[in-house]
Amino acid sequence: MAEEEETELSDDQKKGIAKWFLVNAPAGEIQYVSKDLKLVLNDDDVYNEAASEAFPVYNKSHLISLKMPGGFGDVLVTSYGELQDNEYLDPKTAQVAIVDHVKQACTKVRPATDEELPSAYVEEYRNGSWRTIWNIEFKDDIQKLELNGKLLVGAHYFEEGNVQLDTKHECRDSTMFQSPDDTAISVANLIRRHETAYMASLEESYFKLSDNTFKDLRRKLPITRTLFPWRSTRQFSLKREISEELGIGK
Structure with missing residues (x-):
């Protein structure tokens, strides 16, 4: 039977898979995942499209905190404080942070017009x-x-x-x-x-x-209560044991 031909994934399929891995990366580890994905894809265009769509979703769902330049403190990246695609309100300082989602960095700030109560947040830990x-x-x-x-x-x-x-x-x-x-x-x-x-x-x-x-x-020891001798497995013969059990060769 002839071997089935492998079908190469389309760019849209690759982008969809890459987005899934990025969005579902563990807390604090999306940069590690993205680095590996970029090597696997070996296609900057596909990677950049996937990253530009996945990083904003990840950042907002994890409520990440970014340091604002100018000594204004940190800003929370959430859907509740989102003014535009990359602008987020920090009600505590009345500043708007302009965010680079893929780099997970605040590039600059501008004065905000809204005055709202500051939102408390729990400091994130890496994992x-x-x-x-x-x-x-x-x-x-x-x-x-x-x-x-x-x-x-x-x-x-x-x-x-x-x-x-x-x-x-x-x-x-x-x-x-x-x-x-x-x-x-x-x-x-x-x-x-x-x-x-x-x-x-x-x-x-x-x-x-x-x-x-x-x-x-997971058992620490098998049912025999002894460690399995991995380095001397040749002493065991499944064929011999089955043959003896069934009376084959007698």
């Missing part, structure tokens, strides 16, 4: 990210506030293995509307309570992974 998005709805008729939270957590562990965590948790809560100061304190306490509880549940899950799940996935 993990904690992202929370809270929406608050005011129920004026019943003097009530409803909170809807979405917690997104990603982690990557690769010491003698490759384990990734990508999880999402949604929660709801409410509080009565009081004075502005008291309401702000109540909302902050509710957010703190939900995030602390979810963090505790993740820690408990990790303890169970270490004590139970990983032990079930």
Whole structure:
């Protein structure tokens, strides 16, 4: 039978695959992934198109923090502060950061016209990210506030293995509307309570992974309770054992 001819991928297919790998790179590791992809593709045009589309999606989904020039501090790259494709508002300093998504760098800043409350954020660590998005709805008729939270957590562990965590948790809560100061304190306490509880549940899950799940996935010793002699496997003969069992050759 004649060998099937290999069909080369089109540029669009290559770009789509490259985008998938970039968008799904672990937290803090997209630059490493992009470097390898560029070598694999060996086509600058395809790589540049994929990177220009994938990096903005990755940066905004991971809520990355970039240092602004001029000593203005850091800006969060999010869809909530996005003014244009590469411009992001930093409400704390009332500056607009112009961002190079592929280089993951803020190239310059300009004064902003919007004045909004600063957004708090959790400092990112190289191989993990904690992202929370809270929406608050005011129920004026019943003097009530409803909170809807979405917690997104990603982690990557690769010491003698490759384990990734990508999880999402949604929660709801409410509080009565009081004075502005008291309401702000109540909302902050509710957010703190939900995030602390979810963090505790993740820690408990990790303890169970270490004590139970990983032990079930891999045995330290085989059922014989002895290490397999990899360097002297010739002493074992599957053919001989099967022949003896079936009585072949007798």
